[in-house]
Amino acid sequence: MNTLRNAVNRTLLALAGAALLAGGGWLALTPDGVAGRLPGWWPAPDPEAGTVLLDRDGLVGLRVHGWWIPAVVAGAACMLLLCLAWLLAQFRGGGRRLPLAGPSLTLRSRALADAVARRAEATEGVERAQVHLRAGKKRSRARVRVLLEPGTEPGPVLARLTSGPLDEARASLAPHPLTTHLRLGVRSTRERRAR
Structure with a gap:
């Protein structure tokens, strides 16, 4: 395997693993969950409704803003293209x-x-x-x-x-x-x- 591609793969996997580990550790070690540590602009979960961070009413409130739907679609499209490019790069380097x-x-x-x-x-x-x-x-x-x-x-x-x-x-x-x-x-x- 190409050494540069191997290094990029390992780096990306290490960064994704570190982010998931940090997020999981943060969720596991906070005694009151994440509700008290969210930014002020984030809609707080209702204690009676459970621990949902973004309920239906909050999602409807975000959809009112004109930037929300194009930003989500553009972000998802970029992530999809990056993942496809990464997948295709795995098959390209070995040669015929x-x-x-x-x-x-x-x-x-x-x-x-x-x-x-x-x-x-x-x-x-x-x-x-x-x-x-x-x-x-x-x-x-x-x-x-x-x-x-x-x-x-x-x-x-x-x-x-x-x-x-x-x-x-x-x-x-x-x-x-x-x-x-x-x-x-x-x-x-x-x-x-x-x-």
Whole structure:
């Protein structure tokens, strides 16, 4: 799983859990319930009617205001869209399953991209590498960005990358072709001074 998405998921779950725990603890530890701790503008529950925080009369009173219904609808729509976006993000990061040469063997495109990036970073003269792999049914495309170490000649590094990690990726996907777009870069002097 993507480390950024994993961190966001854990943070959101921790915040939701902390909010629920704090709210539950507050409700459980207050001896007279929450009626005495509500803000002044909140309608207080009727002691004879029970402990309902917002009864039918209070809801009718809120509906009189012109902002109430649009605010509730907009808030619910925003929450729904955020939850749907979060749900869709969970399925997006793993990548497609790529068929391999053997019978019933598959490989996730994200796993192959990570492996190619690690192999590229292990190549002499490479400081950092990023690989994005778009898998198709008949043809796959890899976009490789490589940051060279300062003072490294790009020609030999290009030859090592082509005959090393990129050829291994092509062999992994055979008989399906892999088109590769390789971009080499060098960190600028200004970036080196900043670190």
